[in-house]
Amino acid sequence: MPTSRQATRKCRALRREFSQTQIGIVTFMLNRNSAARVNSCCQCTSFALRALAVIAGLLLTASVSAFDGPKTEASTLRLQRALTRLAAEARPGMLGVTVLDLDAGTAVRVNADRAYPMMSVFKPSVAATVLAKIDAESISLDQTVTVARKDVEDGAAVPSIGAHFTGERMTFTVRRLLAAAISESDNTAADALVRLVGGPRVVTAFLRAHGIDGMRVDLDEAGVSRIFQQTEHGASIAPHETAQQESARYRRGYAAYLNDPRNRTTPDAAADFLKKLWQGRLLSPGSTRRLLDLMYGQTIPARLRNGLPPGVRFADKCGTSYSLGDETAAYNDIGIITWPDGHTVIVAAFLTASHADKKHRDALFAQIAREVSQRSK
Numbered sequence: 008m009p010t011s012r013q014a015t016r017k018c019r020a021l022r023r024e025f026s027q028t029q030i031g032i033v034t035f036m037l038n039r040n041s042a043a044r045v046n047s048c049c050q051c052t053s054f055a056l057r058a059l060a061v062i063a064g065l066l067l068t069a070s071v072s073a074f075d076g077p078k079t080e081a082s083t084l085r086l087q088r089a090l091t092r093l094a095a096e097a098r099p100g101m102l103g104v105t106v107l108d109l110d111a112g113t114a115v116r117v118n119a120d121r122a123y124p125m126m127s128v129f130k131p132s133v134a135a136t137v138l139a140k141i142d143a144e145s146i147s148l149d150q151t152v153t154v155a156r157k158d159v160e161d162g163a164a165v166p167s168i169g170a171h172f173t174g175e176r177m178t179f180t181v182r183r184l185l186a187a188a189i190s191e192s193d194n195t196a197a198d199a200l201v202r203l204v205g206g207p208r209v210v211t212a213f214l215r216a217h218g219i220d221g222m223r224v225d226l227d228e229a230g231v232s233r234i235f236q237q238t239e240h241g242a243s244i245a246p247h248e249t250a251q252q253e254s255a256r257y258r259r260g261y262a263a264y265l266n267d268p269r270n271r272t273t274p275d276a277a278a279d280f281l282k283k284l285w286q287g288r289l290l291s292p293g294s295t296r297r298l299l300d301l302m303y304g305q306t307i308p309a310r311l312r313n314g315l316p317p318g319v320r321f322a323d324k325c326g327t328s329y330s331l332g333d334e335t336a337a338y339n340d341i342g343i344i345t346w347p348d349g350h351t352v353i354v355a356a357f358l359t360a361s362h363a364d365k366k367h368r369d370a371l372f373a374q375i376a377r378e379v380s381q382r383s384k
Contacts, residue, residue, distance in 0.1 A: 083113050086382040090117045090375065097371060100335075100361030105274035106379055107282055107353040114278075122221070122271035123357035124337040126231070126326030127192050129210075129224050129270055131302065131341075132280060134189050136204045136213040137181065138294035148182040152199050160194035160228045164307045164325070167193035185297075189324065190304035194228035201227040214280070217289055221276030225269035234267055235260040235329070261331040265360060277341045277355035285343055285351065302342070310340040310369060311354060314376030320345045335361045338368050344379070352383050 086106065094102040094117045103118035140146045154168070156175045163169055167187045168179065172195070179187075179196070181203070187196035201207060210224040226234075233239045237260040245252065283289050284298065302322035306312070312321050323342025328335060341355040356375050361368060 082382045083111075083115060086378060087115050087117075089378040089382075090115060093371060093374060093378070094118055097358060097361065097363070100363065101359050102371070103274045103357045104375060105278040105353075105355045107278050108383060109282065109285070109351045109353065116275065119274040119355075120221075122268065122273055123339065123359050124264065124267075124326075124328065125222075125270050125272050126328050126337045126339065127194075127197075128272065128277065128324055128326035128339050128341055128357075129222075130188050130192065130197050131284075131298065131324050132214060132222065132224060133197055133200050133204070133210050134185055134298055134301065135280075135284065135289055136210045137185065137200050138290050138298060139213060140204060141181070142291045142294050146181060146203065148180065148185075150181050151178045152181060152184060152203055153178050154195060154199050158195065158198060158202075158229075160198055160232065162192075162194040162228065163187075164192035164305070167191040167196065169193055169195035186301060186304070189298070189301035192305065192325070198227040198229055217283060219276055219280050219283070221273035222280060223269065223271060231264070231270060234264045237263070257331060261334075261336060264328070265336055272357075274355040274357055277357075278353050281341060281343050281353045281355065285353070299343070310338075310372035311342055311356065311376040312340075313369065314373035314380070315344060316380050318347055319380075333362050333364070335363075335368065338372075340372055344376075344383075350383070352379060354379055 090104050090106070094104070101118060101121075101123075103121060103123055104116070105119045106115040108114075137146070141148060154172070154177055156172065159169050159172050161169060168177075168184075168191075179199070181200075184196040184199050184203075187193040188200055201210065204210065207224045207226055207230075211222075214220075214222050214224070230239075235257070236244070237256050238244065244256070248256070280289075284295060287295050289295070290298065299322045302324055303320065305323060305325070308325050308327070310325055311323060315321055321342050321344055323340055326337055326339040328337040330336075336359060338358040338361055339356065342353070344352045344354065354375065356372060358368065358371070363371065
């Protein structure tokens with residue numbers, strides 16, 4: 008009969024085998040009593056250990072193939088290997104990806120527990136906070152918000168509120184600001200919504216109230232810009248700044264942004280936000296549909312979208328920083344893929360400190376989507 012030490016080694020080997028899948032299925036199968044029995048097996052006979060391994064293996068296989076189609080544990084492991092390879096190819100940049108198959112109940116994760124700069128990926132959480140207040144009837148879609156010239160921020164995926172601003176003040180409905188912030192990624196609209204709800208901390212409080220712990224919103228777009236511009240805490244740009252001084256200031260701002268912990272999320276947290284949105288756990292049914300429709304309406308830029316097969320729907324939000332030299336601080340896309348049969352997969356992909364040019368960054372995100380699509384159907 009094996010010794011206690013031998014049984015312990017076998018137990019550890021079994022646990023390593025499960026952990027290598029990196030899909031967390033064991034936690035779905037075993038409750039605390041089951042875990043206690045695992046520990047008991049390690050201390051007792053190898054017979055019980057082998058029996059548990061057989062049962063767990065069968066359950067593991069069933070859980071990754073329990074939906075329409077030939078999905079198997081092997082395809083999930085192939086996706087894990089493919090995304091790990093893409094992350095290696097992205098170096099010296101850091102690529103983090105979380106993929107949740109809502110039908111199979113599986114997750115594939117690569118560098119997914121570290122925090123990445125969000126840029127415009129924070130905007131759906133702002134919109135969700137606004138819509139939650141609409142659900143609570145504290146504000147309304149047709150309520151008007153006045154934006155002053157001093158609050159206009161550069162930046163949008165397509166020419167929007169900021170680009171078309173005239174005069175010293177303009178008034179917009181909340182409905183219009185939501186569409187501009189999400190579908191058009193307008194920074195001026197996003198900041199107006201942040202002010203409307205009471206500031207960034209209110210957005211983070213909304214996330215925490217719904218169990219989303221790895222995403223934090225500390226700044227609006229103006230605040231992020233001040234980091235890059237090096238104008239935080241009352242600092243100003245010298246009136247006669249030379250080109251050399253400007254370049255040095257931008258380098259300092261870029262380094263400061265890469266090292267700043269604010270406005271960050273893990274891919275896991277971003278995927279959790281999308282999962283709870285999709286499942287109706289954040290907002291009323293009407294507000295859930297509204298936010299998803301606004302995300303369906305974002306078609307520029309196209310990153311993951313470029314690698315998806317025809318016929319699927321994709322509700323997503325991208326985030327992009329500027330590049331300094333050959334380095335890009337943030338290049339992101341998070342979204343919900345839905346096939347015509349209702350099969351749904353969530354992808355949250357973040358790339359930071361990348362030295363690839365735009366063509367190669369776009370090719371990377373398209374390949375992530377292709378790998379996910381090929382392994383999911």
